[in-house]
Amino acid sequence: MDFSFTEEQELFRKSVREFCDRKLAPRAREIDEKGEIPYDVLEDMAAFGLLGITISEKYGGRRADFTTAAIAAEEIARADISMAAAVYYLVEAGWGFLMERYATGKARDEILPGITAGKKFLGIASTEASGGSDVASISTRMEKRGGKLIVKGAKTFISGVREAARLGGGYVTIVKTNPELKHKGLSLCYIPIKDTSGITTSIFKQMGREGISTGVIIMDNVEVPEHYLIGEWNNGFYYALEGFNCARTLVAAACIGAAGKALESGIEHMKKRKVFNTQLAKFEGVQFQLAEDYIKLESAKMLVYKAAWMLDRMYAEGRFSHTEINRAVAMAKLNAPTAAFDIIKDVLTWYGAYGYTKEAGLERGLRGVASYIIGAEGAQNIMRLIIGRELLGKEFTPY
Ligand SMILES: Cc1cc2nc3c(=O)[nH]c(=O)nc-3n(C[C@H](O)[C@H](O)[C@H](O)COP(=O)(O)OP(=O)(O)OC[C@H]3O[C@@H](n4cnc5c(N)ncnc54)[C@H](O)[C@@H]3O)c2cc1C
Structure with missing residues (x-):
């Protein structure tokens, strides 16, 4: 067993951090x-x-594996703890990977180069007003x-609607193709948003991650070519x-990035801040909290x-069953957002009071990671259900 990153992965992290410190953090x-x-x-x-990082070089990507993609997610969220x-980044990395695996060659040629070039946005449109957790009832x-x-x-609470409508791009969209069946009657297709006849969109005012929109997509007899x-x-x-397993892993990575950055700044602050004539860091009440938070971060x-x-x-060597992968991803996605929220x-x-100001910037992180406690890329109870099902067996699924 080896818990260290490879030299290549460490160098990659260093270069992404330098990039993010220069280009992203000052704009957060x-x-x-x-x-x-x-x-x-x-x-x-x-x-x-960084965009479409998991997509092949042929389409302008890096063909990064998920460990590398997770490193980048962590670093991007460190620089912009609002998570926007x-x-x-992570929606495109997760669902772009899926598009490359299963979309037709013609669709891949048309869509993927725009994603990696930053000229088109790619997202996932699953949730409907009747409820996001029960995907089979779409x-x-x-x-x-x-x-x-x-x-x-109609799809609702969809990330990146304004970006896809402005820039171009669209969604891996989950649709019902056999209404008689539940999950076995679902298909996926790509729906472009900008200038597509029959599409109307609207945007929600949300409590966080302001830099990326969340909205509604109404599709009124939208026609797309069969190769989509x-x-x-x-x-x-x-x-x-x-696709959810890929994206959820990167969600969890982003959450630990935001939390790690907050914790570092907390350590710096408690060493400098003097209360009762001594540094805040000397008080055990604070040190114990720090120790607990560090454990939360490291375990996440x-x-x-x-x-x-x-x-x-799994992708390189065919190792691990779906059960093992589903369980591992659900644990990461269940744990990281809550750990990050608690730490921030x-x-x-x-x-102290400064923490409550926008100037301090920490509230951005709280508002951002909260989206993943609420349910973006899957509600927390659904992660619990997956872990339970994969431990007990499908016969213990309540529906
Ligand atoms: C900021 C943000 C961005 C989002 N972006 C996207 C996106 O890009 N694409 C997309 O498709 N969706 C997106 N979503 C929607 C997200 O996927 C859903 O919020 C999520 O799937 C939960 O669905 P819901 O909100 O309808 O809640 P519901 O499904 O109504 O669930 C409500 C509550 O009930 C709990 N619950 C549900 N079922 C069970 C059960 N069987 N047992 C116990 N508890 C249960 C849930 O944990 C949750 O707490 C986004 C959401 C947010 C907040």
């Missing part, structure tokens, strides 16, 4: 306040090779007609689970990198 406040990631930041991220840039319909795919329905079907008809549920990290490592072994909250309190 602006991203939150203006409510968008400035396009020059996205261009810089693309030029550095990390969300932009009611957006897709039919084949006259050589086209016709899609009718992703994988086999009626097999979409299984591809979606695979282990779960994240174990999940990434397992995904990499503690650091905020160590800062």
Whole structure:
């Protein structure tokens, strides 16, 4: 057993950190306040090779494995703890990887180079107003007609709607293709957003990660070419689970990035800040909290990198069953957002009143990681259900 990163991975982390310190961290406040990631930041991220990082070189990506992609997620979220840039990055890395695996060659050629170049956004459109947790009950319909795919329905709480509508790009969209069946009646297709007839969008005001929008996509008999079907008809549920596993691992990595950065600044602060004529760091009440938070961070990290490592072994060597992967990813995604929230909250309190100001910037992190406690990329109870099912067996699923 070896818990260290390779030299190549360490060098990669160092170079991403340098890049993020120069190009992203100085813009983090602006991203939150203006409510968008400035396009020059996205261009810089693309030029550095961060956007669509898991996509092959052939389409302009790095073909990074998930350990490498997790390192980048961690570093991006360190630089922008609001999580906005990390969300932009990780959604594309997770679902871009899935597109490359299952989309048709023609769709890959058309879509993927724009993602890696930062000219198009790629997201996931699963959730509907009836509830995001029960993916099998999705009611957006897709039919084949006259050589086209016709899609009718609505998706809500979707990340990046404004970005896809402005920049171009679209969504890996989960649709129902056999209404008689639940999960075995689902398929995936790519739906472009900008200038597509029959699409209307709207944006929510949200409590955090202001730099990336969350919105609604209404599809009123939207027509897309047949080659936008992703994988086999009626097999979409299984591809979606695979995509969620990829994206969730990177979500968890981003959460530990934000938490790690907050904890570092908390340590610096408690060493400098004097209360009762001595440094805050000398008080055991604070030290004990720090120790607990450090354990939370380190254990979250282990779960994240174990999940990434397992995904990499699965894709490279065919190791690990779906059960093992599902369980490992769900543990990482369940644990990291809550750990990050707790850590950032503690650091905020160590800062005293200053922690409550926007100037300190810590509240950005709290608001950002909260999105992953609520449910972005899967609600926490769903992670618990997955872990329970994979420990007990499918016969213990309550539905
Ligand atoms: C900021 C943000 C961005 C998002 N981006 C996207 C996106 O890009 N694409 C996308 O498709 N979706 C996105 N979502 C939606 C997200 O996937 C859903 O919020 C999530 O799947 C939960 O669905 P829901 O919100 O409808 O809650 P519900 O499914 O209604 O669940 C509500 C609560 O009930 C709990 N619950 C549900 N079922 C069970 C059960 N069987 N047992 C016990 N408890 C249960 C859940 O844990 C949750 O706490 C985003 C959400 C947020 C907050």
